[in-house]
Amino acid sequence: MPKEDKNSPVHHNAESFLRQITPVQGKVFAYIISRWPNRADAEEIMQETMTTLWSKYDDYEQGTDFLAWAVTVAKYKIMSWRKKKAHQALQFNEEAMKVLDNRSNEFLKRYDTRIGALKECIEKLTKSDKTLIELKYFKELPVKRISIRYGITPRAVYKTLSRVHSLLMRCVRRNLGEVAVHE
Amino acid sequence: MNSDKRLIGELVLQALEGCISEEDFNRLQEMIIHDPAAQEYYFEFLTGYIGLIDHEKVDFETQGQSDYYSSLLNEFADYEMTAPAVEIELPTPEKAPVKMLKVEKTPRVINKFSVYSAVISTAAALIFLMLFVKIAPTTGWSVATITDSMNAQWSPSEHPTEIGDRLWNNEGTRWLLKGTIKIAFDYGAEVIIEGPAEFELDGGDEMVLHSGRLYATVPKGAAGFTVQTPYSTVIDLGTEFGVEVDFDGSTDVHMFKGKASLIPGAIGEKGDGIELTAGQAKEVTKTSQVRELGLQQNAFVRRMDSKTGFLWRGENLNLADMVGGGNGLGTGRVGSAIDPLSGQMRPTPQFDERDGTNKYALVRNCPFIDGVFVPDGEFGPVQVSSQNHYFEDCPDTGNQFYADIVNGGRVKDRRDPGIKSYTALLFNDQEYGTSRHPALLLHSNGGITFDLEAIRQLLPEAEIVSFTSLCGLTDVVRPRAAEYINRLKADFFVLVDGEVRFEHKGVRQADEPDAIKIDLDRKDRFLTLIVSDGDGGYGEDYSFFAEPVLILK
Numbered sequence: 001m002p003k004e005d006k007n008s009p010v011h012h013n014a015e016s017f018l019r020q021i022t023p024v025q026g027k028v029f030a031y032i033i034s035r036w037p038n039r040a041d042a043e044e045i046m047q048e049t050m051t052t053l054w055s056k057y058d059d060y061e062q063g064t065d066f067l068a069w070a071v072t073v074a075k076y077k078i079m080s081w082r083k084k085k086a087h088q089a090l091q092f093n094e095e096a097m098k099v100l101d102n103r104s105n106e107f108l109k110r111y112d113t114r115i116g117a118l119k120e121c122i123e124k125l126t127k128s129d130k131t132l133i134e135l136k137y138f139k140e141l142p143v144k145r146i147s148i149r150y151g152i153t154p155r156a157v158y159k160t161l162s163r164v165h166s167l168l169m170r171c172v173r174r175n176l177g178e179v180a181v182h183e
Numbered sequence: 184m185n186s187d188k189r190l191i192g193e194l195v196l197q198a199l200e201g202c203i204s205e206e207d208f209n210r211l212q213e214m215i216i217h218d219p220a221a222q223e224y225y226f227e228f229l230t231g232y233i234g235l236i237d238h239e240k241v242d243f244e245t246q247g248q249s250d251y252y253s254s255l256l257n258e259f260a261d262y263e264m265t266a267p268a269v270e271i272e273l274p275t276p277e278k279a280p281v282k283m284l285k286v287e288k289t290p291r292v293i294n295k296f297s298v299y300s301a302v303i304s305t306a307a308a309l310i311f312l313m314l315f316v317k318i319a320p321t322t323g324w325s326v327a328t329i330t331d332s333m334n335a336q337w338s339p340s341e342h343p344t345e346i347g348d349r350l351w352n353n354e355g356t357r358w359l360l361k362g363t364i365k366i367a368f369d370y371g372a373e374v375i376i377e378g379p380a381e382f383e384l385d386g387g388d389e390m391v392l393h394s395g396r397l398y399a400t401v402p403k404g405a406a407g408f409t410v411q412t413p414y415s416t417v418i419d420l421g422t423e424f425g426v427e428v429d430f431d432g433s434t435d436v437h438m439f440k441g442k443a444s445l446i447p448g449a450i451g452e453k454g455d456g457i458e459l460t461a462g463q464a465k466e467v468t469k470t471s472q473v474r475e476l477g478l479q480q481n482a483f484v485r486r487m488d489s490k491t492g493f494l495w496r497g498e499n500l501n502l503a504d505m506v507g508g509g510n511g512l513g514t515g516r517v518g519s520a521i522d523p524l525s526g527q528m529r530p531t532p533q534f535d536e537r538d539g540t541n542k543y544a545l546v547r548n549c550p551f552i553d554g555v556f557v558p559d560g561e562f563g564p565v566q567v568s569s570q571n572h573y574f575e576d577c578p579d580t581g582n583q584f585y586a587d588i589v590n591g592g593r594v595k596d597r598r599d600p601g602i603k604s605y606t607a608l609l610f611n612d613q614e615y616g617t618s619r620h621p622a623l624l625l626h627s628n629g630g631i632t633f634d635l636e637a638i639r640q641l642l643p644e645a646e647i648v649s650f651t652s653l654c655g656l657t658d659v660v661r662p663r664a665a666e667y668i669n670r671l672k673a674d675f676f677v678l679v680d681g682e683v684r685f686e687h688k689g690v691r692q693a694d695e696p697d698a699i700k701i702d703l704d705r706k707d708r709f710l711t712l713i714v715s716d717g718d719g720g721y722g723e724d725y726s727f728f729a730e731p732v733l734i735l736k
Binding site for chain 1: 197228234
């Protein structure tokens with residue numbers, strides 16, 4: 001295998017790309033999954049987006065908003081995915097997509113601070129809630145498996161997970177001093 | 184809004200998992216379109232979700248969580264009361280022994296998002312990602328600990344694996360060439376694997392057995408533990424089971440406790456599960472055909488303790504073997520003995536006229552035997568345990584004895600040196616005192632006390648429910664003794680904590696052996712066996728307890 005040349009243009013380009021993509025990749029994924037709320041599909045779209053971002057990186061005008069460029073690429077990938085899966089998968093209608101587009105900027109703006117506050121909030125969960133979160137997201141046990149383990153229905157697992165998510169979100173808002181007008 | 188939020192969360196989670204119905208998806212969509220608060224919560228929820236699936240950003244405790252399952256179960260139980268839909272059928276005991284169970288194999292979820300993070304952390308890796316591959320390698324974590332190991336020999340290509348080592352779920356296939364190991368999964372399942380075996384850990388509560396034999400003990404909190412074999416999958420539903428995989432991939436599953444779902448078919452295939460309940464055993468052939476088998480009670484090592492050399496396959500515990508220095512499972516030496524005067528264990532028994540000392544002698548070299556003694560009630564109650572239990576009505580004997588207490592029955596009698604025969608213990612033409620048919624030779628006058636509490640330490644989960652044995656005088660006596668054979672008599676006693684639970688006085692050589700069965704419970708500590716001379720003399724009292732065993736449940 002040829003030794004990597006750190007002075008090569010490809011290497012410099014890659015380093016530059018990394019500096020740009022690393023801080024925003026979470027937001028790009030958040031954008032994708034908010035419009036296509038199926039994790040497995042969203043990951044595929046993310047991968048396609050990353051591949052295109054890299055292959056088109058030479059076209060990116062340095063100094064402009066990289067996140068905006070990445071989100072635009074992601075938007076086209078989603079559109080293409082919508083066409084491809086038009087008859088195979090559930091997807092939001094145009095009206096819902098418009099609503100989501102309108103709230104998108106606000107969502108992405110708050111993304112980093114909310115993720116930062118999340119860690120602290122997980123620590124505040126009761127141990128049983130933390131155990132469930134661990135089963136689901138760290139051990140990555142499917143809901144069905146968790147339900148078999150406890151001898152209960154998947155629906156009950158979803159309900160509990162939803163409650164724990166709700167607690168986490170409330171904690172995040174409180175920590176960030178956000179007003180929860182809809183509670 | 185709180186209840187709506189819970190509903191939104193529930194629906195979003197189902198959508199993310201790819202299992203939302205069209206009706207529920209439309210419901211979610213309507214809420215998002217028309218309710219600004221729902222829109223905000225939708226975005227909030229996704230932020231939290233992404234933060235959680237990208238778990239490098241958050242810390243989880245990875246061990247010691249099992250204590251908290253109970254409170255989760257309580258909450259689940261509350262939801263069960265109102266849950267409108269049941270998506271999987273769980274087995275119900277009232278139904279037929281074999282029924283179809285819908286348990287689908289779920290494809291492994293790979294956190295590709297965190298994979299992106301890892302991969303793009305270096306330029307070289309990024310180039311690799313972009314130019315060559317579209318793959319998602321699995322990430323691993325430690326999921327189990329080797330908690331015991333006996334004579335384990337691993338394939339030379341393996342890293343040495345010892346007690347206390349952590350095992351990861353991405354380490355690939357391991358070859359245990361010989362010996363036995365015990366693995367404790369963090370989620371509670373415990374597995375004993377007997378070599379030769381080829382296995383790998385897969386996920387936090389799942390393993391693959393390519394060949395070999397394992398026994399899984401899965402507490403309720405860890406139900407769902409899964410064993411995959413080349414042509415079947417066993418999903419535990421809170422139970423104990425043994426799995427044996429032949430080198431051609433065919434699989435035998437034996438259910439000892441509880442129930443499990445057996446899914447015939449190769450790894451990754453979906454299929455209907457067959458419920459297995461305690462006492463059942465099935466074979467899955469390499470063509471995925473299922474056949475009935477008889478349960479093999481003693482086929483799997485179910486408990487082990489390398490400190491005591493204990494490997495338990497479900498057998499009852501043999502007390503004669505303990506007299507031979509064993510652990511009750513045949514590890515003792517047939518023919519070895521204990522001196523009733525000193526409590527010393529010795530490799531060959533001594534046969535000689537000796538006087539008792541009226542003292543209870545502790546047996547220090549065997550944890551399962553409390554002590555031995557020569558019973559004689561002439562001067563009052565006789566001590567029968569180290570905790571001062573006494574045999575109140577012990578008969579007055581001559582306080583003499585002739586033989587050590589022996590694990591076995593083929594003993595040479597020095598008084599007939601010209602006869603090259605041995606004194607065998609026979610009942611109805613069946614020889615006892617062999618490794619196959621163990622016996623405890625307790626020539627009068629002699630007594631021995633077993634410490635049931637120490638024996639329970641071997642198998643904390645098992646319960647000693649009874650003591651069973653045959654007892655009597657052997658059918659065979661030396662030719663010289665034939666003259667007075669009709670005069671030979673011996674008294675047999677079995678005591679529990681000093682209380683007589685069985686007695687048969689005046690047993691003669693011609694009598695049929697007694698079948699003893701004494702029920703025991705957890706509070707019973709000391710089991711004492713005594714033989715005293717019933718005729719005023721110990722001569723020729725070759726008395727014994729044949730197959731003296733503790734029955735376990």
